[in-house]
Amino acid sequence: MTLGPGEHCTTHELSDYLDGRLGPASEERLRAHLSACEVCDQSYASLAATVALLRQLPQVAPPRDFRIAPRAARPSRAARWYPWTRAASAVAAVLFLVLSAVDLGGLATRAPAPTLNVAVTAAATQESAAVAQKSVAPPAQVVASGAAATDACDQTTHVCAQAVGTPAPLPTPAPAPPTQPTVVARGSPAAAASSPWLRPWEALALALALACAAASWALARQAHPHPG
Amino acid sequence: MVTFVAQSDAVEQAWVSAACGGDVHAFNALVEHYQTLVYNLAYRTLSDPDDAADATQEAFFSAYRSIGSFRGGSFKSWLLRIAVNACYDLLRKRQRRPTDSLDALLAQPGGEPALPDPAAGPEPIALTAETAAVIQAGLARLPPDMRLAVVLCDVQSSSYEEAAQALDVPIGTVKSRLSRGRAQLREYLQRQGELPGRAQRP
Numbered sequence: 001m002t003l004g005p006g007e008h009c010t011t012h013e014l015s016d017y018l019d020g021r022l023g024p025a026s027e028e029r030l031r032a033h034l035s036a037c038e039v040c041d042q043s044y045a046s047l048a049a050t051v052a053l054l055r056q057l058p059q060v061a062p063p064r065d066f067r068i069a070p071r072a073a074r075p076s077r078a079a080r081w082y083p084w085t086r087a088a089s090a091v092a093a094v095l096f097l098v099l100s101a102v103d104l105g106g107l108a109t110r111a112p113a114p115t116l117n118v119a120v121t122a123a124a125t126q127e128s129a130a131v132a133q134k135s136v137a138p139p140a141q142v143v144a145s146g147a148a149a150t151d152a153c154d155q156t157t158h159v160c161a162q163a164v165g166t167p168a169p170l171p172t173p174a175p176a177p178p179t180q181p182t183v184v185a186r187g188s189p190a191a192a193a194s195s196p197w198l199r200p201w202e203a204l205a206l207a208l209a210l211a212c213a214a215a216s217w218a219l220a221r222q223a224h225p226h227p228g
Numbered sequence: 229m230v231t232f233v234a235q236s237d238a239v240e241q242a243w244v245s246a247a248c249g250g251d252v253h254a255f256n257a258l259v260e261h262y263q264t265l266v267y268n269l270a271y272r273t274l275s276d277p278d279d280a281a282d283a284t285q286e287a288f289f290s291a292y293r294s295i296g297s298f299r300g301g302s303f304k305s306w307l308l309r310i311a312v313n314a315c316y317d318l319l320r321k322r323q324r325r326p327t328d329s330l331d332a333l334l335a336q337p338g339g340e341p342a343l344p345d346p347a348a349g350p351e352p353i354a355l356t357a358e359t360a361a362v363i364q365a366g367l368a369r370l371p372p373d374m375r376l377a378v379v380l381c382d383v384q385s386s387s388y389e390e391a392a393q394a395l396d397v398p399i400g401t402v403k404s405r406l407s408r409g410r411a412q413l414r415e416y417l418q419r420q421g422e423l424p425g426r427a428q429r430p
Contacts, residue, residue: 015407019381021388049423050414053363054382056355062267063281066288067256 009033009040014047082219089212096205103199244303247295255295258303259288265304265384266311272379273315275368279322287314308386308394312376319372359422366416374409381406
């Protein structure tokens with residue numbers, strides 16, 4: 001900052017000088033200018049007086065206590081519902097995926113393919129037939145209950161196809177010859193008669209998943225508005 | 229003194245951690261510690277005790293709701309930023325509510341309705357209630373951006389850095405808002421006879 005004979009400091013410079021925010025060199029030059037220029041010196045004095053008045057403004061006592069009542073601090077209704085809608089959304093999404101996988105499985109095996117290799121039983125072929133029978137039973141039960149159908153789908157699309165069909169008698173694994181793959185189940189013709197479009201159950205699950213996701217999003221916004 | 233500050237910092241850190249975990253009592257300890265600061269920021273910015281109380285309450289509710297998003301650093305700066313936002317919200321609301329204009333508020337006799345905080349101790353230089361009211365009226369006439377910079381830096385003695393965080397602007401912006409705000413306020417105080425006559429500027 002170099003000021004000529006007729007020039008004056010800007011308010012910005014004086015303000016920074018007041019706060020000690022000019023560099024040492026600029027500060028020295030400004031101090032020299034103030035001692036030579038009455039206009040700037042007066043301007044600086046009045047600015048400093050303004051700040052001094054502001055600093056003297058008394059602190060006022062808050063009119064009430066702003067502590068939050070523990071009752072009011074309970075999570076809002078939105079915050080309480082949020083985990084449930086989020087979980088419901090996830091469950092519905094998984095259900096949709098399972099149903100879709102099952103349906104796709106049914107489409108893929110529309111052509112009759114009565115025998116299937118099951119990894120579990122294939123691994124068991126070296127062992128006795130009794131052991132093989134035992135290891136096949138759990139997947140069959142799982143599929144019948146329809147809970148973890150996706151796991152089974154990877155290996156036995158056919159068994160999955162049965163899951164969407166009418167409840168069939170629980171497949172009873174035949175005692176496997178040690179070197180032959182085990183026959184797990186036979187295709188259900190009802191399952192193969194599927195349309196390429198979403199089935200009502202799938203559409204329902206998808207709609208449920210989307211609706212719950214939308215609700216979660218809305219609740220999250222309501223429960224946690226971002227400051228600023 | 230240094231030990232005391234370090235200790236109170238540690239205590240505050242403990243309160244903040246507990247409050248982040250949902251401890252409302254720890255959060256209330258922070259409220260107790262900061263409510264005078266936040267209320268005074270709101271009062272000097274809004275010039276109205278009721279609006280200031282509303283903004284303060286909203287700021288603390290908002291802080292409680294979003295304490296989970298506090299990512300370390302200065303709790304005071306984080307809280308001031310929420311308080312600044314609450315003040316801006318109230319200013320916007322007031323614009324939509326033209327019936328009680330600022331001039332009506334400031335025309336109240338006495339001007340300075342809130343009482344000085346007895347806990348604040350004696351002022352180094354006594355400022356008369358009239359002068360305080362004139363300064364407050366001058367603050368109220370500043371554009372909100374300049375007003376908040378002046379209130380934070382000059383009334384509350386925040387550093388530029390703290391004010392920059394609270395206002396969510398660069399330090400250069402704080403400096404320019406502050407200098408323009410100071411200059412406008414100076415002219416107002418000179419017109420009101422609270423400062424010696426205006427310097428003869430070219």
